[in-house]
Amino acid sequence: MSDNDLIIIGYENRNVFKDDDPFDSSYTEKMAIIELAEDDMKSNDITDDENVLVYNDYGEVIVKAKKIEEGDVGIAGMPKGPWFSALLSDKTEDFYRHIHARIKKTGDHITTIESLFG
Amino acid sequence: MEIYKLLPQTNCKKCGETCMGFAFKLLSKDLTLDKCTPLFEEEEYAEEKKELEELLKPITEAEMTETGLVIHEELCFGCGNCVVACPVNVAEDPTGCAIGKGASSDKVILKVENGKVKAANIKTCRRFGKYRILCNACITPCPTKAIEFPGG
Amino acid sequence: MICLGCSCLCDDLDFKNEDGKITVSNACLKGFKRIDSFNKNRLIPSINNEKKSIDDVINKTIEILNNSKKSAIFGLESSVIEAQNESIKLGEKIGSIIDNFSSVHGGYLIEKFLDGSVKTCALDDVRDNCDLSIYWGCDPMSTHPRLMSKFSYYPRGKNRQRGWEEDRNTISIDARKSLTANITKKFIKLRPGSDFELFEAFKDVLSGKLPKIGDKRLLMDVGTSIKKAKYGVVFAGDGLDYSRERVNDFIDLINDIGFKLQPVMDSIGFSKLLFDRFGFINSINLEDKSHSEDNSIFNVLKSDDIENILIVESDIASYLPYKIAKRLKDINSIYIGPHNNLTAYLSKITIPSSIAGVESGGNVCRMDLKEEKAEKVIDSDFLPSYDILNKIREGL
Ligand code: SF4
Ligand code: SF4
Ligand code: SF4
Ligand code: SF4
Numbered sequence: 092m093s094d095n096d097l098i099i100i101g102y103e104n105r106n107v108f109k110d111d112d113p114f115d116s117s118y119t120e121k122m123a124i125i126e127l128a129e130d131d132m133k134s135n136d137i138t139d140d141e142n143v144l145v146y147n148d149y150g151e152v153i154v155k156a157k158k159i160e161e162g163d164v165g166i167a168g169m170p171k172g173p174w175f176s177a178l179l180s181d182k183t184e185d186f187y188r189h190i191h192a193r194i195k196k197t198g199d200h201i202t203t204i205e206s207l208f209g
Numbered sequence: 210m211e212i213y214k215l216l217p218q219t220n221c222k223k224c225g226e227t228c229m230g231f232a233f234k235l236l237s238k239d240l241t242l243d244k245c246t247p248l249f250e251e252e253e254y255a256e257e258k259k260e261l262e263e264l265l266k267p268i269t270e271a272e273m274t275e276t277g278l279v280i281h282e283e284l285c286f287g288c289g290n291c292v293v294a295c296p297v298n299v300a301e302d303p304t305g306c307a308i309g310k311g312a313s314s315d316k317v318i319l320k321v322e323n324g325k326v327k328a329a330n331i332k333t334c335r336r337f338g339k340y341r342i343l344c345n346a347c348i349t350p351c352p353t354k355a356i357e358f359p360g361g
Numbered sequence: 362m363i364c365l366g367c368s369c370l371c372d373d374l375d376f377k378n379e380d381g382k383i384t385v386s387n388a389c390l391k392g393f394k395r396i397d398s399f400n401k402n403r404l405i406p407s408i409n410n411e412k413k414s415i416d417d418v419i420n421k422t423i424e425i426l427n428n429s430k431k432s433a434i435f436g437l438e439s440s441v442i443e444a445q446n447e448s449i450k451l452g453e454k455i456g457s458i459i460d461n462f463s464s465v466h467g468g469y470l471i472e473k474f475l476d477g478s479v480k481t482c483a484l485d486d487v488r489d490n491c492d493l494s495i496y497w498g499c500d501p502m503s504t505h506p507r508l509m510s511k512f513s514y515y516p517r518g519k520n521r522q523r524g525w526e527e528d529r530n531t532i533s534i535d536a537r538k539s540l541t542a543n544i545t546k547k548f549i550k551l552r553p554g555s556d557f558e559l560f561e562a563f564k565d566v567l568s569g570k571l572p573k574i575g576d577k578r579l580l581m582d583v584g585t586s587i588k589k590a591k592y593g594v595v596f597a598g599d600g601l602d603y604s605r606e607r608v609n610d611f612i613d614l615i616n617d618i619g620f621k622l623q624p625v626m627d628s629i630g631f632s633k634l635l636f637d638r639f640g641f642i643n644s645i646n647l648e649d650k651s652h653s654e655d656n657s658i659f660n661v662l663k664s665d666d667i668e669n670i671l672i673v674e675s676d677i678a679s680y681l682p683y684k685i686a687k688r689l690k691d692i693n694s695i696y697i698g699p700h701n702n703l704t705a706y707l708s709k710i711t712i713p714s715s716i717a718g719v720e721s722g723g724n725v726c727r728m729d730l731k732e733e734k735a736e737k738v739i740d741s742d743f744l745p746s747y748d749i750l751n752k753i754r755e756g757l
Contacts, residue, residue, distance in 0.1 A: 100536050100537050102503070102539070105286060105502070105503035105504075105506070105540065106286075108395065109439075109676065109702070110394060110395055110401065110699070111402065111702075112401070112700075112701060113703050114701075114706075149682065149684075150683060150684075160538075168537055171679070171680060172679050173678075173679055173683070176679065176680065176681060176682055176683045176686060177683045179681070180682060181663065181685050183654075183660070186659070186682065187603060189553045189554050189603060204703065204706070207683055208678075208683065208686065208687055208703070208706070286389060286391070286506060287389035287391075287393065287506065288507055288510055289387070289389065289507050289510040289511070290509065290510045290514075290544070292510065293510045293511075293516050294510075294515050294524070299517065299524070305373075307516070308488065308516050308517060309488055309512060310373040310511065311371075311373045311374070311386060312386070312387065313373075320386065321386065321389065322384065322385070323393050323397075324388060324390030324391075324392070324394065325390065349544070350510075350525070350544055352502045352543040352544045353540065353543075
């Protein structure tokens with residue numbers, strides 16, 4: 092993989108609850124995000140709340156970029172959930188490795204669950 | 210000062226204060242904006258009224274108590290760290306808060322209800338009264354910085 | 362009232378219901394939302410997205426199971442023990458595979474926790490004695506919000522009377538600054554996937570050598586705390602997934618420093634039940650009681666011969682690679698649970714159940730294996746999942 096790959100760490104989002112309706116817009120707001128370090132945002136010409144395409148060999152999604160305090164360059168975070176799962180490998184060996192992906196600024200809308208899983 | 214500038218500045222005293230005095234009481238939450246009746250009754254102040262309401266929003270929305278304790282409800286997720294760490298809670302509720310459980314006494318300051326922390330008995334807070342100290346025991350354990358004493 | 366929101370199973374909740382307006386004291390937001398969700402986002406009985414009666418969906422499930430050669434049961438990690446037992450009975454009757462969340466995340470740790478490889482502890486003892494807790498690859502503040510306030514950090518314990526400032530030390534080890542890392546006294550930030558190097562570094566520090574990686578002073582400091590600790594506990598989470606092949610080294614390290622292990626995971630209870638019955642915690646073929654990685658949901662959904670899967674109270678689709686999760690649409694997938702979620706959305710048949718511990722009672726198992734009894738606090742027409750599973754089995 093190339094140099095401007097990001098490692099994406101999946102985490103449990105404390106604002107998302109098991110009983111949440113996945114088709115509610117607030118769910119998308121909480122889940123369809125990628126947290127980036129300030130420098131990674133700059134080098135990809137992305138500002139807070141802009142949509143970005145996140146893609147790798149396994150899939151791609153459009154999510155919203157969020158700046159993270161004390162973030163490390165090259166390391167991003169995404170809440171575990173439908174959008175994050177689009178970047179996961181279906182091979183066991185790779186599923187348990189850190190996820191690499193690239194990002195690109197986009198004017199397109201956030202990927203919907205229906206289009207991902209439909 | 211910004212607040213003062215937006216008030217009618219007529220010193221009509223309908224609020225029981227001068228405009229300047231009223232501005233301070235707004236800040237300290239002793240009086241609320243609706244006590245300035247001209248602001249609400251007279252058309253010409255409509256613009257100022259709106260701006261004032263915007264300006265005062267953070268003060269009125271966050272639950273500010275007499276010790277200056279502010280709880281940002283949108284950040285709090287009810288973990289109870291502050292409830293268990295507060296020395297007054299510990300002293301007042303030895304079989305509840307002190308050993309990690311939820312509040313079981315009415316005398317505690319901090320208590321979680323419907324997933325968010327609520328403050329009561331604020332006069333017993335260590336930051337209050339004659340022998341006050343700069344207690345931080347509820348601020349440090351909060352992972353989301355939901356508790357604050359903006360006054361210092 | 363007991364909260365089933367996570368495997369902390371907090372037992373100090375106060376519940377009031379005044380004309381449908383509920384007030385819950387002491388539960389964290391996660392727990393409160395779960396209780397408050399009794400009239401929100403409820404699952405509707407359906408077949409191929411068409412609304413049906415509850416009897417229709419149960420009968421259709423029976424029909425599918427009667428005609429299927431290879432089936433699987435998945436989930437139940439956050440269900441009551443009654444439902445877990447029913448699922449085993451059903452699985453034995455149809456000779457299905459039974460699996461749960463631990464095959465996807467954390468199983469390698471839960472196995473060690475259960476098989477005696479490492480010392481474990483009761484959470485009440487942690488509260489009374491623990492003077493150093495380490496949170497490795499886990500973020501209890503996000504996943505188990507009251508773990509630290511009830512047990513491991515903030516409470517006064519019998520032998521920890523001076524409180525968290527003086528009596529307890531806490532260290533967080535993670536690749537990102539989590540909520541937990543915000544409040545622990547020390548935080549070791551790891552390069553993703555370098556947990557193993559840290560095992561080595563700790564070994565060096567503890568044997569008096571300089572560590573080869575990381576912030577040397579911080580590591581020496583932590584090393585000293587570890588040596589001084591009288592009652593140390595390592596709380597571990599699925600952040601260790603990337604080092605799962607090295608789990609033995611991790612366990613060795615915990616044993617070397619004389620600490621106890623507590624995985625911070627919800628699937629411990631059901632794993633224990635399966636372990637006691639069959640000797641394995643997941644991926645079991647109930648026909649011959651054998652275990653194989655091929656029986657994990659990950660591989661089951663990838664295989665061609667699976668005909669149906671019954672998923673109970675687990676939104677596993679949100680955690681699987683989407684290509685695998687989408688397979689649920691190609692087979693006869695049945696989802697039983699109280700709320701709509703991605704797994705229900707992808708399933709052919711949905712069967713609504715009551716919210717356990719809110720609309721129905723049952724026994725539950727805390728992360729440290731302590732059992733609690735949950736009561737029902739709200740009346741409802743929804744059937745508990747164990748009744749649904751029982752009806753299906755009886756109908757076969
Ligand atoms: S009522 Fe309004 S205008 Fe009159 S003195 Fe008070 S603040 Fe000033
Ligand atoms: S400042 Fe101290 S006494 Fe007052 S509420 Fe916070 S912890 Fe309790
Ligand atoms: S510590 Fe913070 S998040 Fe936790 S209950 Fe107190 S205010 Fe809320
Ligand atoms: S920590 Fe877990 S069990 Fe305790 S109140 Fe919160 S969700 Fe419920």
